[in-house]
Amino acid sequence: MAQVSMTVRMDSGIKAAFDKLCAQFGMSANAAMNIFANAVVMQRRIPFEIKAAPEQKSMSALEAFHALRTEAQENGLQEMTLDEINEEIRLAREERRSKIQK
Numbered sequence: 467m468a469q470v471s472m473t474v475r476m477d478s479g480i481k482a483a484f485d486k487l488c489a490q491f492g493m494s495a496n497a498a499m500n501i502f503a504n505a506v507v508m509q510r511r512i513p514f515e516i517k518a519a520p521e522q523k524s525m526s527a528l529e530a531f532h533a534l535r536t537e538a539q540e541n542g543l544q545e546m547t548l549d550e551i552n553e554e555i556r557l558a559r560e561e562r563r564s565k566i567q568k
Contacts, residue, residue, distance in 0.1 A: 474499070487518050513566075 476484075481495075488495045505513045 472499075490518060 484498075485495050488498045491498070493501075
């Protein structure tokens with residue numbers, strides 16, 4: 467399909483904040499707008515809520531690892547096999563799909 471350009475006018479402060487959040491999401495503002503437009507067309511509605519967690523001091527990778535390990539131990543998940551982890555992921559994806567289809 468042919469590509470076209472689209473110009474969107476918005477407040478410069480909103481644009482700067484949008485660019486910053488998109489970068490935090492790991493995408494460009496252009497990619498975010500394309501995702502949004504495709505989802506609106508496919509679902510014929512505004513299909514989702516996008517939000518970012520409040521800005522907070524980020525923890526180091528080591529701190530994050532220790533926090534995740536502690537949480538896993540508290541929830542009895544530290545001994546999960548790869549198959550069990552993959553099953554958890556599959557179930558979470560299934561649940562998310564069923565919520566989207568409602």
